Amino acid sequence: MTSSSGPAGASVAVRIGTMESSSTTGGSTRREATRQKLYEAAVTLIAEQGFSATTVDEIAERAGVAKGTVYYNFASKSVLFEELLRHGVGLLTASLRDAAEQTAREGGSRVDALDAMVRAGLVFIDRYPAFTQLYVAELWRTNRAWQSTLMVVRQQAVAVVEGVLREGVAGGEFSDEIDVQLTAAALVGMVLVAALDWKSFQPERSLDDVHAALSRLLQGRVSGKG
Amino acid sequence: MTSSSGPAGASVAVRIGTMESSSTTGGSTRREATRQKLYEAAVTLIAEQGFSATTVDEIAERAGVAKGTVYYNFASKSVLFEELLRHGVGLLTASLRDAAEQTAREGGSRVDALDAMVRAGLVFIDRYPAFTQLYVAELWRTNRAWQSTLMVVRQQAVAVVEGVLREGVAGGEFSDEIDVQLTAAALVGMVLVAALDWKSFQPERSLDDVHAALSRLLQGRVSGKG
DNA sequence: GTTTTTGAACTGACTGGTCAGTGCAAAAAC
DNA sequence: GTTTTTGCACTGACCAGTCAGTTCAAAAAC
Numbered sequence: 001m002t003s004s005s006g007p008a009g010a011s012v013a014v015r016i017g018t019m020e021s022s023s024t025t026g027g028s029t030r031r032e033a034t035r036q037k038l039y040e041a042a043v044t045l046i047a048e049q050g051f052s053a054t055t056v057d058e059i060a061e062r063a064g065v066a067k068g069t070v071y072y073n074f075a076s077k078s079v080l081f082e083e084l085l086r087h088g089v090g091l092l093t094a095s096l097r098d099a100a101e102q103t104a105r106e107g108g109s110r111v112d113a114l115d116a117m118v119r120a121g122l123v124f125i126d127r128y129p130a131f132t133q134l135y136v137a138e139l140w141r142t143n144r145a146w147q148s149t150l151m152v153v154r155q156q157a158v159a160v161v162e163g164v165l166r167e168g169v170a171g172g173e174f175s176d177e178i179d180v181q182l183t184a185a186a187l188v189g190m191v192l193v194a195a196l197d198w199k200s201f202q203p204e205r206s207l208d209d210v211h212a213a214l215s216r217l218l219q220g221r222v223s224g225k226g
Numbered sequence: 227m228t229s230s231s232g233p234a235g236a237s238v239a240v241r242i243g244t245m246e247s248s249s250t251t252g253g254s255t256r257r258e259a260t261r262q263k264l265y266e267a268a269v270t271l272i273a274e275q276g277f278s279a280t281t282v283d284e285i286a287e288r289a290g291v292a293k294g295t296v297y298y299n300f301a302s303k304s305v306l307f308e309e310l311l312r313h314g315v316g317l318l319t320a321s322l323r324d325a326a327e328q329t330a331r332e333g334g335s336r337v338d339a340l341d342a343m344v345r346a347g348l349v350f351i352d353r354y355p356a357f358t359q360l361y362v363a364e365l366w367r368t369n370r371a372w373q374s375t376l377m378v379v380r381q382q383a384v385a386v387v388e389g390v391l392r393e394g395v396a397g398g399e400f401s402d403e404i405d406v407q408l409t410a411a412a413l414v415g416m417v418l419v420a421a422l423d424w425k426s427f428q429p430e431r432s433l434d435d436v437h438a439a440l441s442r443l444l445q446g447r448v449s450g451k452g
Numbered sequence: 453g454t455t456t457t458t459g460a461a462c463t464g465a466c467t468g469g470t471c472a473g474t475g476c477a478a479a480a481a482c
Numbered sequence: 483g484t485t486t487t488t489g490c491a492c493t494g495a496c497c498a499g500t501c502a503g504t505t506c507a508a509a510a511a512c
Binding site for chain 1: 273278359368407408409415417419
C-alpha cells in the first residue's frame with residue numbers, strides 16, 4: 001500500500017554484512033540470501049516506523065518474498081528483529097575493536113585510539129544509517145522482549161571504549177579522575193548524535209569533514225582562537 | 227492486561243510541567259488537570275513500549291479516566307502525542323535559555339554558559355526521564371505523522387546551544403574553525419546519552435557527580451595526570 | 453443548567469501467525 | 483539417461499484476535 005507500483009527491490013536497503021556465507025562452509029546459500037533480504041527490508045522499515053508499526057506483510061513485500069517465507073526463516077517477528085540487532089551490533093563491535101587494535105599496533109597513543117574509534121563509528125553509521133537509527137530508538141526502552149539481548153550487545157560495544165579509557169588511565173595518559181563508564185557513554189553519545197544529525201540534516205558533507213569536527217571536540221581544541 | 231491488579235495510578239509518572247495553569251489565566255482547571263493526568267500516563271507508557279504498541283485503553287486506565295474522556299480532550303491518539311511532544315520540548319528549551327541567560331547576566335564565560343546548559347539538560351532528564359527516552363526514540367524517525375512537529379521543536383532546543391557557540395566564536399572565546407551545527411549536536415548527544423545511561427544503569431549516582439564528569443570532558447580536562 | 457466525565461457497547465479495518473499445498477533441483481531407482 | 487522420489491524452500495489465502503475511534507444516555511461536577 002505504501003510504496004506504489006514497482007515490486008522490484010528498493011535498492012536503498014542497507015546491507016548488514018555477510019556473516020559466513022561464502023568461503024569454506026557451504027551452508028545452503030539460498031536460505032542465507034533470503035534471510036539477508038529480510039534483514040535489509042526489516043532494518044529500513046523498522047528504522048522509519050518503529051517495530052510495532054511495521055507489519056510482517058510490509059517486510060515480506062519489501063523483501064520480495066511471501067509472508068510465509070518470513071516465518072519459515074524466523075520463529076516470529078520479534079526473533080527476526082533480535083537477530084538483526086545481534087548481527088548489526090556485532091559488526092560495530094568488531095569494527096571498533098579493529099580500530100583500537102590497529103592503532104595500538106601502529107604505536108599510536110590512546111587518544112589516537114579514541115580518535116580511530118570515532119572514525120570507525122562514523123564509518124559504520126555512514127554505511128548502516130538505518131540500523132543505527134533503529135538501535136538508538138530501542139536502546140533505552142524497557143519492558144520489551146528483546147531488552148536483554150539489547151543490553152548484552154550494547155555492553156559489548158561500550159566495553160571496547162571503556163577498555164581504551166582504562167588503559168589510558170593506567171598508563172597515565174588520561175586523568176585518573178575521569179569516570180570511565182560515564183565518559184565512555186558520553187563519547188558514544190557524541191558520535192551517535194552528531195552522526196545521526198549529519199545523515200539526517202547535512203547528508204552532503206563528507207565523512208572526513210565530520211570526523212574533523214568531532215576530533216577537535218574530542219581533543220579539547222575548541223577554546224582559543226585556533 | 228499488562229499491569230496486574232491495582233488500577234490506582236502508578237505514582238511513577240513523570241510530571242510534565244504546568245505551562246500556564248495557575249496564576250493569571252483562569253482557564254478551566256478541571257480539564258487542564260485531566261489533560262495533565264493523560265500526559266503523565268501517556269509519557270511513561272509510550273517511553274516504555276513505543277507509540278504504536280501503546281493503546282488508548284492503557285493510557286486511559288493508567289490515567290484513571292474513561293476512554294471517552296481521552297477523546298473528549300484530544301482529537302486522536304496522535305494529537306495527544308504531538309501535544310505532549312510540543313509541551314515537553316518547550317519546557318526543555320525554556321530551561322536551556324534560562325541557563326544561558328543567567329550565566330550571561332552573572333558575567334560568566336561562554337564555557338560557563340555551556341556548562342550551565344549541560345547542567346540544565348541533566349536536571350531536565352533527571353526530572354523527566356521518560357519524556358527524554360521517548361523523544362530520543364522518535365527524533366530520527368522519518369515518515370511519521372508528527373515528524374514536522376518534532377523537527378520544529380528540536381530546532382528550537384538545539385538553536386539555543388548553537389547560539390551560545392556562535393557568540394563564543396564571535397567573541398574569540400571559541401576557535402572560529404569549529405563547526406557550530408555539528409558541535410552543538412555532539413554536545414547535545416554527549417549529555418543525552420550520558421544522562422540516559424546514568425538513569426538506566428547507575429540511577430543511584432547524584433546529579434552533581436554526573437555533571438562533574440561531563441564538565442571535565444567538556445573542558446578537555448581528560449588528558450594528563452589530573 | 454452547563455460543562456465535563458463516564459462506561460459500556462459497537463464497528464470496521466488491520467495484523468501476527470498458521471497451514472495445506474506448490475515448485476524444483478538433486479538423489480535414487482530403474 | 484530416463485523416470486521417480488525426496489525434501490527443502492517458499493507461497494498466499496485464511497483465521498482469530500486486537501485496536502483506534504464512535505456513539506450516547508446518564509451521572510457528576512461546577
